[in-house]
Amino acid sequence: MKKVIYTVILLLVSVSGLVFANREFKNETNKKMPEKPLSSAEMKAELIKWEASPAGINFKKWESSPEGKKVLDGAAKISNHVNVFSNMEAVVTSLSLPPNSRLGFGVMARINGVDYIVNFEPEESQLEQLHSLKINDKIIIRSHFVSYAPKYAYPIVRGDYVERNSKIIYISSPRKGGC
Numbered sequence: 001m002k003k004v005i006y007t008v009i010l011l012l013v014s015v016s017g018l019v020f021a022n023r024e025f026k027n028e029t030n031k032k033m034p035e036k037p038l039s040s041a042e043m044k045a046e047l048i049k050w051e052a053s054p055a056g057i058n059f060k061k062w063e064s065s066p067e068g069k070k071v072l073d074g075a076a077k078i079s080n081h082v083n084v085f086s087n088m089e090a091v092v093t094s095l096s097l098p099p100n101s102r103l104g105f106g107v108m109a110r111i112n113g114v115d116y117i118v119n120f121e122p123e124e125s126q127l128e129q130l131h132s133l134k135i136n137d138k139i140i141i142r143s144h145f146v147s148y149a150p151k152y153a154y155p156i157v158r159g160d161y162v163e164r165n166s167k168i169i170y171i172s173s174p175r176k177g178g179c
Helices: 002-032 040-052 054-064 066-077 079-084 124-131
Strands: 088-094 105-111 114-120 138-142 156-158 161-164 167-171
Touching: 040 054, 054 066, 066 079, 066 114, 088 114, 105 124, 105 138, 124 167
Parallel strands: 114 156
Antiparallel strands: 088 105, 088 138, 105 114, 138 161, 161 167
16 A cells, blocks of 8 residues: 555656646746847837936947047948958057956957957967967958947957968857857
8 A cells, every 4th residue: 555655646746847847948938039129110219218328328428529439430440341351451569458358358459550459259279379479460350340339448340360471360260059
């Protein structure tokens, strides 16, 4: 009789565990479902809402300041090269990023007389070649992306391809998960 009771209890515990685990799995998949993309009217409304926030007001002030205009002009100078992923000649000016930057690994480089932060996302195998860069090295950079932020006094270029002395020293690996 005891064996039957223990068997029934064990069966109930295992079935309830499976049901509970299945319920959690369904909840996780529902949480991961992507949101419906915003329409253009909703995007404009969100932008207006953000511009009225303290962060938006501070960004607008920075954008109209001399420092902000300098950064925006620098980003605009290379936007054509970035759009078509063409070569940009650069000279390494510093092997470290500005103080308090949180961009990971990168260098400072001058492209067409303007200083830029060149940011990399290297794998371990690529670090040695990037660490071999020296000040005043002439390099060729290709990038798909240039950005800016009020925190930094320079435009930020993501280095997707770097060449020195006609030798490739860095190529970014494709992002995981698609795009």
